[in-house]
Amino acid sequence: MVFHTYTPRLPLSSCIDFCWLYQGFDLSFNLERVLPDGCAELIINLHEDKFRVYSRNLHHVQTLSGSILSGSQAEYVVIDSASQVYVMGVHFKPGGLFPFLSFPASEVHDQVVSLDTLWGTEANELRDQLLDADTPEIKFRLMEQFMFSMVRKPLQHHPAVSYALKEMYKLPGMRSTADLSQHLGFSKRHFIQMFCNEVGVTPKLFGRIRRFQEVLHLIHRGEQINWGDIVFDCGYYDQAHFNHDFRAFSGLNPTTYMKHQSEHRNHVPLVQ
Numbered sequence: 345m346v347f348h349t350y351t352p353r354l355p356l357s358s359c360i361d362f363c364w365l366y367q368g369f370d371l372s373f374n375l376e377r378v379l380p381d382g383c384a385e386l387i388i389n390l391h392e393d394k395f396r397v398y399s400r401n402l403h404h405v406q407t408l409s410g411s412i413l414s415g416s417q418a419e420y421v422v423i424d425s426a427s428q429v430y431v432m433g434v435h436f437k438p439g440g441l442f443p444f445l446s447f448p449a450s451e452v453h454d455q456v457v458s459l460d461t462l463w464g465t466e467a468n469e470l471r472d473q474l475l476d477a478d479t480p481e482i483k484f485r486l487m488e489q490f491m492f493s494m495v496r497k498p499l500q501h502h503p504a505v506s507y508a509l510k511e512m513y514k515l516p517g518m519r520s521t522a523d524l525s526q527h528l529g530f531s532k533r534h535f536i537q538m539f540c541n542e543v544g545v546t547p548k549l550f551g552r553i554r555r556f557q558e559v560l561h562l563i564h565r566g567e568q569i570n571w572g573d574i575v576f577d578c579g580y581y582d583q584a585h586f587n588h589d590f591r592a593f594s595g596l597n598p599t600t601y602m603k604h605q606s607e608h609r610n611h612v613p614l615v616q
Contacts, residue, residue: 350484355499356491359440363487365432365480374426375402375614376606379560379594380417382545382553384441384452386434386459387412388471389427396424397456400595411459411471415441415452416544418553420595422614432474432483434491438509438550439543443497449544463494504528504535505542512547516554518579521547555579556593559586560609563602571598 346367352360361383375398389395393410400422414421416438442449445462459467470490477483501509507528511519524547525535539547555578562574571583580586590598594612604612 348480352488358499359443361435361437363434363484367430375422376425377420377612377614378423379420379610380553381557381610382416382438382550384416384436385414388432391430398422409458411467413457413459415455418454439501442542443499444494446496448541450540453544501542505539512551512554516558564609
């Protein structure tokens with residue numbers, strides 16, 4: 345298996361966490377859950393020109409082109425991982441997709457869409473160029489150039505949104521929407537709208553996702569798990585509240601997650 349990452353140059357790095365390239369998976373499963381982290385993801389399949397995204401009950405499948413965008417998700421997404429043996433993508437920072445869209449980021453919340461519906465034939469041309477590129481370094485440069493060409497708005501958040509995001513990372517789940525809006529001097533309604541436009545989800549939902557991600561971080565440290573301590577440290581009301589949120593975002597209870605977890609904390613094989 346080959347895994348490469350690349351951090352783009354400023355100012356793109358203010359919006360993009362990293363670009364990545366996976367090649368050579370040897371998977372013993374066909375489907376996996378991708379858990380929400382509050383961020384958008386651009387993914388290009390360099391193995392075949394299609395993606396398959398399944399409903400949570402697996403009764404329906406959505407077939408998309410080989411270049412897709414996953415907006416910020418509120419629940420896990422089921423993907424056909426067996427066909428993705430050679431994939432490349434862009435992992436945006438929270439709200440990092442907003443400058444590349446001509447509309448609010450909330451419009452792609454809970455959506456997985458073909459890239460050409462957003463950016464036309466240029467998205468298809470990008471995939472062709474990536475297929476022709478000989479090395480990961482060249483592929484990353486092509487991706488970086490493409491993202492520069494797709495910028496539609498200033499590459500920075502409104503100061504209020506920047507402040508809110510920093511607080512939610514520092515204290516996941518601890519700052520209420522009312523508290524943040526009052527501190528920033530905006531009405532609650534106006535603050536929620538501004539945050540949704542840029543980040544794609546409400547401040548309350550983003551705070552819950554950040555708290556869930558903090559739980560996954562603690563689990564993946566590899567230390568002995570004390571669920572009572574995690575419940576308290578991450579600011580849940582009680583064990584029932586914690587279990588409810590964990591299942592809402594992952595479709596699993598914490599014990600089952602630990603049993604089937606992979607090295608990538610947001611990717612869990614779907615055992616049928």
